[in-house]
């Protein structure tokens with residue numbers, strides 16, 4: 001088949017006939033337009049053109065093979081005949097590239113916050129917007145971190161701590177550390193290779209990786225990158241079409257995933273305004289003239305319309321009927337639901353508010369953990385289920401506090417994304433090493449040799465439940481002008 005010319009593609013440039021180019025091949029997406037989860041506008045912006053750059057971070061490479069009928073695959077394009085978009089000089093992008101060139105050496109990053117600082121200055125606006133954003137005023141996202149600062153240690157002394165072992169097991173799998181790489185979508189927004197960067201770093205450090213449903217890489221790419229007995233779990237957003245969900249779950253088990261984490265705190269993805277603000281707004285639209293602007297679709301909203309809001313406890317037996325993998329409910333936020341998970345026969349829960357990206361003013365994972373464990377002990381259920389938490393973990397002391405309170409392990413999201421976005425695989429590896437070094441030192445200073453010794457007596461949690469130090473309401477504070485300020489006083 002002779003390659004198509006750019007001019008032929010360019011003729012199909014509207015909703016009546018819409019062809020696009022992805023990775024040097026042409027596709028007729030006319031009939032697909034109304035089904036696109038991200039809306040029609042974003043595709044029509046590239047009608048008749050090459051959309052690879054926009055397509056790449058949001059869609060796994062096998063998306064078109066999987067979801068676009070073969071009859072719409074038009075074949076190769078002679079890219080020499082495709083008129084390249086003349087990119088006007090984008091001063092913002094030029095400045096960003098300047099900051100990338102001047103970023104600190106990786107060896108100058110001493111903690112996870114350092115990676116965030118570099119990522120914030122060097123990432124593309126849309127990528128930073130998507131990774132860093134959280135719901136509404138982002139109070140819960142900040143509470144996730146500040147809640148740890150309401151817990152103090154009660155270390156033991158005169159304990160022989162020459163030998164310290166920070167390894168553990170999670171869901172029956174060995175792990176070199178009691179933390180794991182949690183599921184975070186769209187890895188290629190941060191690094192052109194995407195989630196496989198996390199896979200390789202996780203292998204190097206013996207850290208378990210949770211593979212996100214909404215990965216930029218295909219599921220097979222991530223599994224194929226796994227080495228030796230490296231452990232991977234699957235994070236699942238349940239599709240309204242249960243046949244698709246069944247296929248995903250059973251294939252994941254076939255590919256060697258060791259556990260299924262069903263995400264339940266996102267029946268609808270939260271309102272993440274940084275993500276929405278940084279998204280594509282079609283320059284041609286003008287809200288003033290009443291034209292609707294399509295930036296209601298942050299990346300999150302655009303990729304999540306398939307998620308089934310009707311999911312409920314009554315679906316758990318069905319999952320148990322289609323897989324042998326342990327089932328963990330991710331996004332549990334009250335002890336009553338932990339007890340329900342035990343009664344439903346689940347092997348674990350993740351106490352999580354999705355990194356503050358969902359319900360604003362949901363409590364932090366660590367506070368829910370402190371509420372949960374005493375109740376499980378009272379009911380004699382503490383050995384019936386493994387408890388994980390995530391959100392706001394930025395230091396090994398956060399991990400140790402969670403383990404002392406009874407968590408089996410701790411999920412870490414943004415820090416590894418920022419390390420990857422700023423420095424690629426070496427960045428993620430350094431982030432993991434820094435955490436390991438902090439873990440070992442703090443275990444020694446706590447007077448403990450092994451993870452199993454960590455227990456609630458090593459903590460003072462009296463302040464944990466008192467929210468006197470709610471994170472500052474920065475947005476409100478930055479715009480609110482009280483009547484006390486002269487400008488506001490009635491004349």
Ligand SMILES: Cc1cc2c(cc1C)[n+](S(=O)(=O)[O-])c1c(=O)[nH]c(=O)nc-1n2C[C@H](O)[C@H](O)[C@H](O)COP(=O)(O)O
Pocket residue numbers: 130131132144182183184185186212213214235263300330352353354355356357390391392393411412413414415
């Ligand atoms: C930062 C981040 C988190 C996401 C995430 C994407 C990003 C960029 N995405 S999201 O697009 O739908 O929101 C997922 C996801 O795919 N599935 C999921 O279960 N949790 C998702 N989470 C939540 C994540 O699994 C952890 O709960 C959260 O990241 C923990 O907080 P920290 O980032 O502070 O570690």
